[in-house]
Amino acid sequence: MTVCNEQINLEKLKKAEQIILELQAELKNYIAAGSGPFLAAIYDENDHLIAKTANSVVSENCSHNHAEMNAIKAAEKVLNTYDLSAHNLKLYVTAEPCIMCLGGIMWSGIKEVYYGVSSKRVEEITGFDEGFKPDWLNEFARRGIKVYGEIATEAGEKVLHEYVAAGRKVYKPER
Amino acid sequence: MTVCNEQINLEKLKKAEQIILELQAELKNYIAAGSGPFLAAIYDENDHLIAKTANSVVSENCSHNHAEMNAIKAAEKVLNTYDLSAHNLKLYVTAEPCIMCLGGIMWSGIKEVYYGVSSKRVEEITGFDEGFKPDWLNEFARRGIKVYGEIATEAGEKVLHEYVAAGRKVYKPER
Numbered sequence: 240m241t242v243c244n245e246q247i248n249l250e251k252l253k254k255a256e257q258i259i260l261e262l263q264a265e266l267k268n269y270i271a272a273g274s275g276p277f278l279a280a281i282y283d284e285n286d287h288l289i290a291k292t293a294n295s296v297v298s299e300n301c302s303h304n305h306a307e308m309n310a311i312k313a314a315e316k317v318l319n320t321y322d323l324s325a326h327n328l329k330l331y332v333t334a335e336p337c338i339m340c341l342g343g344i345m346w347s348g349i350k351e352v353y354y355g356v357s358s359k360r361v362e363e364i365t366g367f368d369e370g371f372k373p374d375w376l377n378e379f380a381r382r383g384i385k386v387y388g389e390i391a392t393e394a395g396e397k398v399l400h401e402y403v404a405a406g407r408k409v410y411k412p413e414r
Numbered sequence: 415m416t417v418c419n420e421q422i423n424l425e426k427l428k429k430a431e432q433i434i435l436e437l438q439a440e441l442k443n444y445i446a447a448g449s450g451p452f453l454a455a456i457y458d459e460n461d462h463l464i465a466k467t468a469n470s471v472v473s474e475n476c477s478h479n480h481a482e483m484n485a486i487k488a489a490e491k492v493l494n495t496y497d498l499s500a501h502n503l504k505l506y507v508t509a510e511p512c513i514m515c516l517g518g519i520m521w522s523g524i525k526e527v528y529y530g531v532s533s534k535r536v537e538e539i540t541g542f543d544e545g546f547k548p549d550w551l552n553e554f555a556r557r558g559i560k561v562y563g564e565i566a567t568e569a570g571e572k573v574l575h576e577y578v579a580a581g582r583k584v585y586k587p588e589r
Contacts, residue, residue, distance in 0.1 A: 301487055302496045302521040303478070312476055321477045324587040339517020345545055346477040346514060348587030370520055373548045412499040412523030 243387040244380040255353035256391050258282075258331045263355065263394040266333055267401070269293040275410070276365070276402040279306035279332040281314045281349070289328065290314040297408055307332050307340040311347045324348030333395055334361050335388060338370045344384070351385040355395035364399045366409045418562040419555040430528035431566050433457075433506045438530065438569040441508055442576070444468040450585070451540070451577040454481035454507040456489045456524070464503065465489040472585055482507050482515040486522045499523030508570055509536050510563060513545045519559070526560040530570035539574045541584045 266278040275294030292309035329351040358369035441453040450469030467484035504526040533544035
């Protein structure tokens with residue numbers, strides 16, 4: 240069941256379904272090449288692709304390198320600014336952002352967020368720790384950031400199941 | 415008034431006061447050189463300095479580059495791992511971490527966090543947006559991450575007042 244924090248716009252949702260299905264399909268290739276099982280893409284208001292990046296925590300040895308963080312960093316580099324808001328950018332990602340990425344999204348000036356699998360289902364399927372979160376959809380609404388979530392979840396859950404079945408790394412701090 | 419999420423340990427608190435006072439004093443030089451008004455340092459269990467970094471959002475044009483994020487990234491590079499937990503590291507920072515940095519700290523495996531000025535006071539003094547946060551001290555306790563906060567706040571607030579008085583940039587997404 241799709242969740243969203245504005246009056247639902249079916250055109251936006253349809254476009255997001257298409258993009259997230261494409262990301263889920265591509266994600267399999269990223270995983271085969273050593274990435275973590277999450278992929279993010281940032282598009283501008285004219286639907287031009289600005290950045291597309293997978294999770295690279297293990298491959299680049301940095302715990303910050305979630306797909307969303309990598310995509311924002313890449314977009315800020317391409318557009319040469321720490322404030323993306325003037326570009327009216329949309330972030331599409333294969334799973335719900337964690338607490339770190341929620342902050343990263345807020346501070347970047349991204350205007351719209353579309354995600355696939357919920358954190359709850361990611362945790363259930365993979366064993367990844369997605370952390371604690373406040374009621375972020377309402378907090379984002381208050382800040383004018385639109386969110387649509389749980390989009391094309393069947394395809395997304397299938398990729399995560401395959402990641403686990405292939406014995407790929409479910410990294411987390413050992414504590 | 416100091417806050418903490420374990421039975422208070424006065425030896426840890428005394429050491430943290432000394433380190434945070436040093437950071438607040440050094441921070442003035444970082445600000446003069448173009449950094450944002452926040453400085454973080456990571457020490458190992460033998461009190462060896464592993465990383466010390468200021469906020470570089472404006473100077474490096476990346477909204478992720480909070481002092482804590484920069485310090486964790488630097489520590490992971492120095493120690494060549496995305497999981498710092500085996501090193502029993504302590505993060506000291508001149509102000510309370512934002513929601514992005516809370517996530518960044520959790521995923522890094524940092525074991526102890528000591529901070530100066532609260533987010534509330536940072537917002538009141540500077541106008542920076544520190545975002546929304548859940549009850550993170552209890553969440554961190556549950557994950558075994560010790561937190562001591564609001565340490566040496568008088569010195570910290572003075573640095574922030576000076577930052578504002580000097581007309582330095584209080585950056586945030588324009589929306």
